[in-house]
Amino acid sequence: MKIVKVSGEVSIKRSVDSGSEDQRQAVKKILADVRRSGDEALKAYTEKFDHVRMETFLVEPEEIREAYNLVDESMVQIIADAAENIRAYHEKQLRPSWLTTEENGTILGQKxxxxxxxxxxxxxxxxxxxxxxxxxxxxxxxAGVKRIVMVSPPGADGKLPAGVLVAADLAGVKEIYKVGGAQAIGALAYGTESIAPVDKITGPGNIFVALAKREVFGDVDIDMIAGPSEIAVLADDTANADEVAADLLSQAEHDTRASSVLVTPSAALAEGVQREVAVQLAVLPRQEIASRSIEDFGAIYLAADMEEAVETVNQLAPEHLEIMTENAMELLGKIRHAGAIFIGRYSSEPVGDYFAGPNHVLPTNGTARFSSPLGVEDFQKKSSIIAYSEEALRENGAKIAKFARLEGLEAHARAVEARLKKN
Incomplete structure (x- = not known):
C-alpha cells in the first residue's frame, strides 16, 4: 500500500461500473423477454447462464428440511442468534402513525x-x-411486509446453498425461487406464471442484476445500486498495525475493485500497517483478489493531525468506517459522512457484517453523504393525513385561493372558494 500525505481534497479510488452498452442492451432484451414470455424465458436464460434446466423454480419444503441436515447444528444456532440481533436492532427503528389536533379542529398526521x-x-x-x-x-x-419473495441463482445441481435456505427459513421467508440474474429481476418486477410481481426489490448482485434493477426502477422501487465494498480506518498511534491491516484486508478480499483506506496522523502506524498488509497478504487464501484490490484501490493517507484526519474521512464518505484511536467515542460527533461507524478496537467490521444487529447493506461510492443503511423505513411508505375543519378553511381559505392564483391555477382557487361561499 502506498503512503500518501494528505494535501487538499482526497477521495477514495472508486471503481464505478455503469456497464457497457452491450451489457445494457442485453439486460433490456432479457427484461423484455421475461415480460413477454414469462416462465419460458426464465427457463431459457437459467439454462443459458446457470447451465441447468429448471422445470419449476419454487423451493419445496423437502429442500428446506434437507438444508437443515446439511448445516451443522451449531451453525444453525449462530444464524438464529444473528437473526435475533438484527431483529432487535431494527425493531428500535419502528415509527408509529401519528395524528395531531389543532385548536380549530383541524387534524393532521401521517399514516x-x-x-x-x-x-x-x-x-x-x-x-x-x-x-x-x-x-x-x-x-x-x-416493518410488517406480508409477502417476502426471495430469488437466487441455482447451482449446477439445481439447488440453492444450504446455508442460504436455512437463513431464509429462520428469517420467515415462505416463497423462495431458484432463479437469478437479470431474468430474476424481471420476474420480480413484472411477474410470470410462477412468480407474482412485487412492489420493491432489494439485495446486491452482479453488474447484470444492478443494471436490471436500474432499468425496472419506476415500475417497482429498489433499494440502491451498490458498488464494491469500501472501508476506511481512522487510527492513531495507539492502534495495533496488525489489527488495522487485518481489517483492511477483510474488505480487500471481497472483490478486486474493493477499496481499503487507512487515515492516520501517525507515520509509525502508517509504516507498520504498510508492512503488515504485505505480510498478511502472503498467506491469505484469497491473495490474488486482495492483492489487486490493495494495489489498485488501497491507500494510506498520512494527515498532519487528527483534525485533518477526521476531515479527510468526511471527504471520503466511506461505506464502513472504523475509529481506532485513544478516545474513539469522542470523535463520533465529528464524523458527518459514513455508512456504518465501528468504534474501538473490538468493533472490527465483520462484527457488523454478520452479528451485531445493524444492517450491512450500506451506501457506497460516496453516497453516504446523502443516504443511509437499509432499514425498516425502506419497507414502509407514508401517507399524509389532512382533515381540515370548517373553522380552519374560513380562516385560511382566502390565503389558499390567493396562493393558487399566484401560480395561475384558477380551478384550485375556485375549489376552495366553492366551500367558502356556502359557509
Whole structure:
C-alpha cells in the first residue's frame, strides 16, 4: 500500500461500473423477454447462464428440511442468534402513525403502512451469503411486509446453498425461487406464471442484476445500486498495525475493485500497517483478489493531525468506517459522512457484517453523504393525513385561493372558494 500525505481534497479510488452498452442492451432484451414470455424465458436464460434446466423454480419444503441436515447444528444456532440481533436492532427503528389536533379542529398526521410485497435478491456463484438473506429479510419482516419473495441463482445441481435456505427459513421467508440474474429481476418486477410481481426489490448482485434493477426502477422501487465494498480506518498511534491491516484486508478480499483506506496522523502506524498488509497478504487464501484490490484501490493517507484526519474521512464518505484511536467515542460527533461507524478496537467490521444487529447493506461510492443503511423505513411508505375543519378553511381559505392564483391555477382557487361561499 502506498503512503500518501494528505494535501487538499482526497477521495477514495472508486471503481464505478455503469456497464457497457452491450451489457445494457442485453439486460433490456432479457427484461423484455421475461415480460413477454414469462416462465419460458426464465427457463431459457437459467439454462443459458446457470447451465441447468429448471422445470419449476419454487423451493419445496423437502429442500428446506434437507438444508437443515446439511448445516451443522451449531451453525444453525449462530444464524438464529444473528437473526435475533438484527431483529432487535431494527425493531428500535419502528415509527408509529401519528395524528395531531389543532385548536380549530383541524387534524393532521401521517399514516405509516408496510409495503404489500418485497423481492429479495441473494447472489449466487462461487460464494453463499446467508448474511445477505438476514439483512434484507429481517427489516422487511419487522416493518410488517406480508409477502417476502426471495430469488437466487441455482447451482449446477439445481439447488440453492444450504446455508442460504436455512437463513431464509429462520428469517420467515415462505416463497423462495431458484432463479437469478437479470431474468430474476424481471420476474420480480413484472411477474410470470410462477412468480407474482412485487412492489420493491432489494439485495446486491452482479453488474447484470444492478443494471436490471436500474432499468425496472419506476415500475417497482429498489433499494440502491451498490458498488464494491469500501472501508476506511481512522487510527492513531495507539492502534495495533496488525489489527488495522487485518481489517483492511477483510474488505480487500471481497472483490478486486474493493477499496481499503487507512487515515492516520501517525507515520509509525502508517509504516507498520504498510508492512503488515504485505505480510498478511502472503498467506491469505484469497491473495490474488486482495492483492489487486490493495494495489489498485488501497491507500494510506498520512494527515498532519487528527483534525485533518477526521476531515479527510468526511471527504471520503466511506461505506464502513472504523475509529481506532485513544478516545474513539469522542470523535463520533465529528464524523458527518459514513455508512456504518465501528468504534474501538473490538468493533472490527465483520462484527457488523454478520452479528451485531445493524444492517450491512450500506451506501457506497460516496453516497453516504446523502443516504443511509437499509432499514425498516425502506419497507414502509407514508401517507399524509389532512382533515381540515370548517373553522380552519374560513380562516385560511382566502390565503389558499390567493396562493393558487399566484401560480395561475384558477380551478384550485375556485375549489376552495366553492366551500367558502356556502359557509
Amino acid at each position: 405509516v403502512t408496510p409495503l404489500d410485497s418485497v423481492g429479495v435478491y441473494v447472489p449466487g456463484g462461487t460464494a453463499a451469503y446467508p448474511s445477505s438473506v438476514l439483512m434484507n429479510v429481517v427489516p422487511a419482516k419487522v
